[in-house]
Amino acid sequence: MTKFSLIRHGVHDVVDHILVGRMAGVRLNGRGRDQARRIADIFGSSSDINSVHSSPQTRALETAEPLAQRLGLAVQIFAGIDELNAGAWTGRSFASLHNDPLWGQWNTKRGRVRPPDGESMLELQVRAVDHLNKIAASQPDGHIALCSHAEVIRAILLHALRLPLDDYHRLDIAPATISTISIGRGGTEVISLNQPVVS
Numbered sequence: 163m164t165k166f167s168l169i170r171h172g173v174h175d176v177v178d179h180i181l182v183g184r185m186a187g188v189r190l191n192g193r194g195r196d197q198a199r200r201i202a203d204i205f206g207s208s209s210d211i212n213s214v215h216s217s218p219q220t221r222a223l224e225t226a227e228p229l230a231q232r233l234g235l236a237v238q239i240f241a242g243i244d245e246l247n248a249g250a251w252t253g254r255s256f257a258s259l260h261n262d263p264l265w266g267q268w269n270t271k272r273g274r275v276r277p278p279d280g281e282s283m284l285e286l287q288v289r290a291v292d293h294l295n296k297i298a299a300s301q302p303d304g305h306i307a308l309c310s311h312a313e314v315i316r317a318i319l320l321h322a323l324r325l326p327l328d329d330y331h332r333l334d335i336a337p338a339t340i341s342t343i344s345i346g347r348g349g350t351e352v353i354s355l356n357q358p359v360v361s
Contacts, residue, residue: 163346164298165305165353167205168315171217171225172197173337180255183248183280190224197338200359202228204340205307211235213301216309217244225338226309242293245311249280273327283327287317294318298345315341322350 172194174182182188190198205211206229216226216237222245223237230237251259259265267275276282290310297306312335319333320326322343334356335341342353 163344164301164303165210165342165344166294166297167211167305167307168318168341168343169201169225169307169309170312170315170335170337170339171219171221171309172201174221177337178256180253181248181251181259182245183252184219184245185253186220188219188221190221194221194337195224197359198225198228201225201338201340202232204359205229206232210305211307212304213238213297213306214309215240215243215297215306217311217314219245219311222309222311226307229307229309240293242289243308243310243314246277246283246286246313247281248277250278251280269331271328272330283313283317283330286313287321287327290314290318291321294345302346312336318343319352319355322352 172190174188174194175191176182211233214226214230214233214235214237216222216239218239218241226237264275264278268277272283315335316330316333319341320329336356336358338359340357341355344351344353
């Protein structure tokens with residue numbers, strides 16, 4: 163059985179205001195850095211974590227680095243757990259998207275609609291689940307801390323729970339929260355969801 167601790171990155175200054183996507187230069191703010199240190203504290207005594215994986219995005223890397231340092235591990239960066247490619251919506255405020263009909267469809271038909279010039283939720287789900295399955299096959303007794311993004315973690319959990327992508331809104335994945343799953347011969351088991359980190 164391979165255990166995955168799915169960690170959403172800590173907060174930054176435009177969280178919940180701008181659809182950041184893969185926009186460059188988005189870093190954790192002071193509270194987010196405190197959250198990253200708190201995550202390291204939580205897992206610091208957990209000697210069974212043998213890998214720390216991160217999305218390529220700076221905010222995820224900044225969340226992963228204190229934990230990796232505490233455990234004496236290097237952060238491993240994987241495109242498979244990168245943020246959703248939001249295409250033409252990248253960098254747009256949520257307020258500015260409110261009257262876009264396609265935005266409305268995206269938020270009601272997440273399994274069938276894609277951002278303009280971007281990536282579908284299904285494409286994201288396939289690459290993220292493929293990453294986890296490859297790791298589970300190569301590390302059958304591993305415990306991986308994986309720092310990523312809300313949509314990536316939602317997609318993984320929806321797959322694990324056998325729920326359709328249109329049900330994405332049923333899962334709250336707040337910043338600096340931890341969800342835990344395991345993958346083994348019997349399939350995927352969801353152990354915990356959206357456990358907060360107090361900072």
